[in-house]
Amino acid sequence: MIPTVLLYNLENDKGRQIKSLCLPLKIRARSVLPEDFSQPLEAVLGEAARRETEAPQPPFSQEMVVMAGLSSQQMHQFLQGFRRKKIPPVALKAVLTATNQKWDAFQLCRELSLEREAMERGENLHEGKAL
Secondary structure, rough: OEEEEEEEEEOHHHHHHHHHHHHHHOEEEEOOOHHHOOEHHHHHOOOOOOOOOOOOOOOOOOOOEEEEOOOOOHHHHHHHHHHOOOOOOOOOOEEOOOOOOHHHHHHHHHHHHHHHHHHHHOOOOOOOOOO
């Protein structure tokens, strides 16, 4: 898999900053359009067939980043680059896993939002469960 960062709701200056951060790290940065939010992450990445979708859901507005196929060094450099280049944080971040690659952006956004809320309350939402 080509190291890729999927960008959701980042068609703005922050998204451009993230894309310029990815270039020297040899990471492909790809903006995902709202009409693809209902596709499984693996399909958006070109690793699986796209699926027929029923009625489109209204898009969510939260910014979200999904990192796929990055080496540990690329991941470290990418995350450090946010601080070094003073890019404002993206609250919802995920690494592609065997579980979440089957999810669409709506499901991932819900899970990440629940997880973030639980962390803010000092709870562990997924006791021993890998996402």
